[in-house]
Amino acid sequence: MAVTQKSSFGSYSVSANDFIKAEAIHQFKKANVMAPLVTSMTAPAGAASVTFVDYTAKASSDVGSLSEGSERASIAVASTAHTATIANYVVRSDVTDLAVLGSAGDVTGDVGITLGHACALKIDDLLTDLIAGFSQTSGSAGNALTLDQFMEGARLLNAAGAPGAYSYVANSKQIWGAKGIQGLLIASSSGTFADNAVSATMLENGFVGKLAGVNLYYSEEVSEDGNDDCPSGMFAAGALGLGISSAGLINVESQRDASYQHTEYVASVKAGVIEIKDAFGVYMLTDVS
Numbered sequence: 001m002a003v004t005q006k007s008s009f010g011s012y013s014v015s016a017n018d019f020i021k022a023e024a025i026h027q028f029k030k031a032n033v034m035a036p037l038v039t040s041m042t043a044p045a046g047a048a049s050v051t052f053v054d055y056t057a058k059a060s061s062d063v064g065s066l067s068e069g070s071e072r073a074s075i076a077v078a079s080t081a082h083t084a085t086i087a088n089y090v091v092r093s094d095v096t097d098l099a100v101l102g103s104a105g106d107v108t109g110d111v112g113i114t115l116g117h118a119c120a121l122k123i124d125d126l127l128t129d130l131i132a133g134f135s136q137t138s139g140s141a142g143n144a145l146t147l148d149q150f151m152e153g154a155r156l157l158n159a160a161g162a163p164g165a166y167s168y169v170a171n172s173k174q175i176w177g178a179k180g181i182q183g184l185l186i187a188s189s190s191g192t193f194a195d196n197a198v199s200a201t202m203l204e205n206g207f208v209g210k211l212a213g214v215n216l217y218y219s220e221e222v223s224e225d226g227n228d229d230c231p232s233g234m235f236a237a238g239a240l241g242l243g244i245s246s247a248g249l250i251n252v253e254s255q256r257d258a259s260y261q262h263t264e265y266v267a268s269v270k271a272g273v274i275e276i277k278d279a280f281g282v283y284m285l286t287d288v289s
Contacts, residue, residue, distance in 0.1 A: 023112030024119070024252050024267055032120035033219040034127040035249075037167045038240040039276060043086060050243030052276045054080045057161055084243030084272035091118045096262040108265075112252070115267040119250055123242070124221040126273045128169065130240055131222070131233030134281035136160075141229045144179035145286040153234040153282040154214055160279035162236035166214045170232035171222040173288035180288070181211060228289030239280035245270035 041050045056078035066072050093111045100107050138152040139145060150168075157166055174180045185199040185208070202208050209216060214234060224230050247270055255264040275281070 023109045024116035025250065027113045027116030028120045028250060030120075031117045032123055033169065033217050033221075034124045034240075035242055037169070037217070037235075037237060038127060038242050039237050040242045040244060042244045043246050045246045047246065049083050049085045050241070050272065052082045052084065052241040052243075052274060054082060054238075054277045056080075082241065082274045082276050084241055084274035086243060086245045086270055086272045089119075089122050089269040089271075090266060091115055091122075091268075092264060092266045094260075094262045094264050096260075098261075108263075111265050115252065115265060116250075119267050119269045121221055122269055123249075123271065124219045126271070127240055127242065128219060128221045128233075130273060130275050131169070131235075131281070132231050132283055133275050133278075134233060134235070134239070134283040135278050136282045137284070138234075138282050139284045139286045141227060141285050142287050144288075145174060145181070145184065145232075145284070147184050149284065149286070150184075150214075150234075151212055153284055154212055156282050157234065157236060157280065162277075162280040163238065164236055166234055166236055167217060168211075168214050168232065168234045168284075169217045169219055169222060170284075171224055171230040171288065172218045172220065173224065174222075174230050174232050174286060175207070175216065175218045177288065179286070181208070181216065224288060228287055229285050230288050232284045232286065233281060234284060235281035238277050239275065241274045241276045243272040243274070 039052065041052065043050045058075065062075055064072070093115060095107055095111055136156050138156065139149045153168070154166060170180075176182045182202060185202045198208055198211065207216075222230055222232060249269065249271055251268045251270065253266045253268075255266065257264060
């Protein structure tokens with residue numbers, strides 16, 4: 001007889017019973033990059049999708065002078081709905097009784113860590129795949145990232161009126177290495193910013209968290225293609241949407257199967273992703289060879 005025990009986690013708040021796999025949740029929050037950087041919404045009960053609304057911004061020309069006693073004509077609120085359909089993504093690991101008995105470590109906890117890590121990467125995979133859909137571009141295939149291209153990405157977002165902090169999410173090769181941020185800051189061949197505090201931080205810590213006011217992140221779900229190029233992106237939170245099911249973002253279940261003498265651990269991600277506002281993102285394809 002199989003007995004199932006279930007725990008859930010959504011919107012980064014824990015809702016659990018005594019059997020929750022806390023390791024999976026902790027590892028998800030530790031390993032995931034993209035979810036905190038985009039707009040998240042939870043579907044209401046009974047709904048299998050989340051709708052994000054993109055409102056068209058008003059221009060200065062829409063604000064006119066008004067004479068006393070006159071009435072200002074109304075300008076309609078233009079909006080576009082973008083729907084993220086909730087899908088179900090599942091990963092499972094089985095732990096045998098003999099594996100538990102023969103290990104001095106916390107096998108169950110280790111399984112929770114691997115499941116949480118895999119789920120974190122899946123959310124990153126879904127969201128980073130949307131980066132290539134941004135119509136605004138800076139950089140090009142076969143060419144290494146330059147400071148001018150990086151600044152151009154920020155300029156495009158500012159020109160579009162994108163609010164809030166901007167994020168640059170790239171492959172690790174676009175952060176480290178001669179053709180990444182490292183190369184721009186401390187390239188030994190040119191010594192571009194040899195005496196700069198930002199360069200000193202890169203040398204001391206191996207990473208800088210911000211460049212030109214843009215927060216820097218990396219994810220291996222930003223995949224290098226066959227031509228040694230990587231599709232990084234710079235965006236504001238309003239560019240992309242993460243729809244979360246009413247059951248939570250992650251559900252973790254354990255099921256005891258006595259006939260097999262093992263326990264099944266199943267983690268599922270119930271979410272959908274969508275591009276909300278194209279102008280709030282920039283596609284930055286660069287060479288990393």
